[in-house]
Amino acid sequence: MNIAILDDYQRVSRSLAPWERLPEGSTLHVFDRHLADREELVAALQPFDVVVLMRERTPFPAALIERLPKLRLLVTTGGRNAAIDLEACRARGIPVCGTGNVGAPTAELAWGLILSLLKRIPVEDRALRAGTWQTGITEGLAGKRLGLLGLGKLGGQMARVGAAFGMEVVAWSQNLTDARAAEVGARRVEKQELFSMSDVVSLHLVLGERTRSIVGAVELNAMKRTAWFINTARAGLVDEVALLAVLSGQRIAGAGLDVFSVEPLPANHPLLSLPNVVLTPHLGYVTRENYAVFYRDALEDILAWHSGAPVRLLT
Numbered sequence: 665m666n667i668a669i670l671d672d673y674q675r676v677s678r679s680l681a682p683w684e685r686l687p688e689g690s691t692l693h694v695f696d697r698h699l700a701d702r703e704e705l706v707a708a709l710q711p712f713d714v715v716v717l718m719r720e721r722t723p724f725p726a727a728l729i730e731r732l733p734k735l736r737l738l739v740t741t742g743g744r745n746a747a748i749d750l751e752a753c754r755a756r757g758i759p760v761c762g763t764g765n766v767g768a769p770t771a772e773l774a775w776g777l778i779l780s781l782l783k784r785i786p787v788e789d790r791a792l793r794a795g796t797w798q799t800g801i802t803e804g805l806a807g808k809r810l811g812l813l814g815l816g817k818l819g820g821q822m823a824r825v826g827a828a829f830g831m832e833v834v835a836w837s838q839n840l841t842d843a844r845a846a847e848v849g850a851r852r853v854e855k856q857e858l859f860s861m862s863d864v865v866s867l868h869l870v871l872g873e874r875t876r877s878i879v880g881a882v883e884l885n886a887m888k889r890t891a892w893f894i895n896t897a898r899a900g901l902v903d904e905v906a907l908l909a910v911l912s913g914q915r916i917a918g919a920g921l922d923v924f925s926v927e928p929l930p931a932n933h934p935l936l937s938l939p940n941v942v943l944t945p946h947l948g949y950v951t952r953e954n955y956a957v958f959y960r961d962a963l964e965d966i967l968a969w970h971s972g973a974p975v976r977l978l979t
Contacts, residue, residue, distance in 0.1 A: 665690045668712040671721040672696050681959040687970060698928060706731050716962050720745055726752035739965045741958035753979050760978040763961030770948035771821040774866055774896045777920025780942045781892050806830030811862030815840055819868035823848040834858055859886040871898035881906035893919040896948045911938050922948050
């Protein structure tokens with residue numbers, strides 16, 4: 665059995681699971697470099713029976729699946745992966761298995777971005793290293809309004825932390841009820857009010873047909889000039905052209921972004937030249953604790969499938 669692990673950027677997969685438990689004669693190859701070119705990817709994956717994906721870093725559409733005749737099992741870290749064509753896998757009889765995860769690290773990162781922006785942490789760090797002392801004034805959180813798009817597991821954690829900081833927390837999503845909002849100390853408002861009245865807007869929605877580009881020019885231009893925009897969910901939730909326009913025109917104070925329409929982010933992307941953004945390379949789920957569960961469960965998925973009793977099936 666030949667097994668490939670894709671997109672292990674930090675080169676940690678081998679140390680986070682007991683791969684020696686694989687059946688005798690198995691081979692394990694780890695790709696630590698993202699293979700963006702389709703032909704290069706196809707050529708690299710030709711020999712493998714099993715491919716382990718790190719979330720949605722490498723899409724697996726039908727056009728790729730049909731060119732991998734030896735592929736017999738796909739494992740994705742996490743409980744879902746919108747970048748895999750599950751119907752194409754079913755048609756080929758290829759099981760797709762997921763893994764567990766721990767905690768809500770994406771909400772923690774969202775707060776890291778919020779604090780980085782309002783407390784000017786990256787700016788002041790760079791200035792201090794360059795020999796300058798106190799280049800600007802920071803902002804407090806207490807008394808400000810936190811607007812949350814989405815109030816599920818991550819949004820709920822965001823709401824509780826916001827309340828602990830002394831913020832007023834409001835929320836909106838298509839199916840949000842007053843009762844659900846009240847459960848986590850938030851108040852449900854209409855979408856337009858959330859954007860026009862919040863000091864910090866943070867996205868915590870699942871990307872789907874109903875939510876794609878749910879934040880566009882109308883919403884972004886409704887924000888206060890002093891407001892901050894945070895996206896640690898999915899880039900597809902936001903009209904990127906509209907976001908670039910309000911940021912480059914300083915129509916809002918700035919943004920903290922962990923997700924992008926193309927990942928890894930190209931070196932010439934216009935976001936990289938903007939002074940009012942804090943950018944992180946899709947780190948929301950990248951914690952040691954999460955990775956340990958990802959790779960441990962991935963190994964268990966492979967062993968269970970090999971024994972004829974696959975677990976955590978997504979197909």
